[in-house]
Amino acid sequence: MRLSDERKSWLLGATKTFLDQIGGSPAEEYLVSHRGLAPETVERFRLGYVGSSVPSGLEQYRGCISIPYLRRGALGAWSVMAVRFRCVRPECVRHEDGSFREEETHIGHGKVQSMAGDTHRIYNTLAIQESADEIAVCEGEPDTWTSAQCGIPTVGIQGVSGWKDHFDKLFVGYKRVWVLAQGDDAGRNFAEQVAARIPSGLVVPMDKGLDVNKTYKTLGTEAVLNKVGK
Numbered sequence: 001m002r003l004s005d006e007r008k009s010w011l012l013g014a015t016k017t018f019l020d021q022i023g024g025s026p027a028e029e030y031l032v033s034h035r036g037l038a039p040e041t042v043e044r045f046r047l048g049y050v051g052s053s054v055p056s057g058l059e060q061y062r063g064c065i066s067i068p069y070l071r072r073g074a075l076g077a078w079s080v081m082a083v084r085f086r087c088v089r090p091e092c093v094r095h096e097d098g099s100f101r102e103e104e105t106h107i108g109h110g111k112v113q114s115m116a117g118d119t120h121r122i123y124n125t126l127a128i129q130e131s132a133d134e135i136a137v138c139e140g141e142p143d144t145w146t147s148a149q150c151g152i153p154t155v156g157i158q159g160v161s162g163w164k165d166h167f168d169k170l171f172v173g174y175k176r177v178w179v180l181a182q183g184d185d186a187g188r189n190f191a192e193q194v195a196a197r198i199p200s201g202l203v204v205p206m207d208k209g210l211d212v213n214k215t216y217k218t219l220g221t222e223a224v225l226n227k228v229g230k
Contacts, residue, residue, distance in 0.1 A: 003081060011068070011080040014055045018048025018066035018083075025049035027065040030088045034100040035142060036217045041149045045124070046070060050085065061113065063089040067141050069121050072129065082121055085113045086141070112140070120164060123156035124148065133175040136228065137201075139182060139190050143212035147180060150216065150224045154180075160190050168197050177201045178228045182211040204228060 003011075022028050022042065027049035031037045048066040050058065064085035071079045087093070092106045104111055122128075124144050127135060136154040138144045144156035157163055171177050177198045181191030183206040195201030204227050206215050216224050 008079050015068040015080050021049045021051040061085040120162040127153040136178040146213040146216045150221045171198045178204050181205040183208045
C-alpha cells in the first residue's frame with residue numbers, strides 16, 4: 001500500500017510525539033527492566049510511549065509502546081510507514097504487587113494493535129540494507145529487538161499471515177536466512193512456513209517454552225548467538 005506524503009508526515013509527527021514521552025515512562029521500564037533491552041536499543045528503534053500528549057485519532061492507544069516501522073531513503077531521509085502499539089497498561093502486564101507478569105493478560109484488546117487500514121509489512125527493513133550475508137527473521141517486534149541487540153541483523157514478521165509473496169525476493173542472495181522459531185508448536189509452524197519460501201532459509205528453534213527474548217533474559221547473549229552458530 002502506497003502512502004501519501006501527507007500520511008507519512010503525520011506518522012512521523014506522531015512518532016516524534018511519542019518518542020518525546022518515553023523517558024521515565026511505564027514503557028521504558030517495561031522495555032529495559034522487564035524485556036532486558038539496552039537504552040541504546042530503545043533509541044535505535046525509536047520506540048515511544050503514548051502518554052498524555054496524543055495526536056487526534058490515536059487516543060485509544062494511551063498506555064502503549066509506539067512501534068514505528070522506519071524506512072530510510074537512498075539519500076538518507078527517514079520516514080515512517082506505519083506505527084503499531086503494544087499495550088503496557090499496568091492491569092495487563094503487572095501483578096497486584098507491581099511485578100511484571102511473564103504471561104500478560106489483555107482483556108478486550110490484543111497485546112499488539114495496528115491502526116485501522118494498515119497492511120502487513122516487514123519490521124526493521126533497515127537490516128536488509130546492511131551489508132551482511134546472513135540475516136534472521138523473527139515473529140513479532142520484541143524478538144526482533146532482542147536478536148538485533150545481540151548483534152544479528154534481524155527483521156520481524158507479524159505471524160504466518162503477515163508474510164506476503166513479494167517478501168520472498170528480498171531474501172534472495174543471502175548465504176543463510178535464520179528463521180528463529182519460538183519454542184512451541186505455533187512458533188515452529190511459523191518458522192517452517194517462512195523457511196520453505198526462502199532457498200537459504202533454516203529453522204532455528206528456541207528451547208521449549210522460550211522465545212528469543214526469554215532465551216536472552218534466561219541464558220544471555222551467548223545463548224542466542226549460539227543458536228545461529230556465532
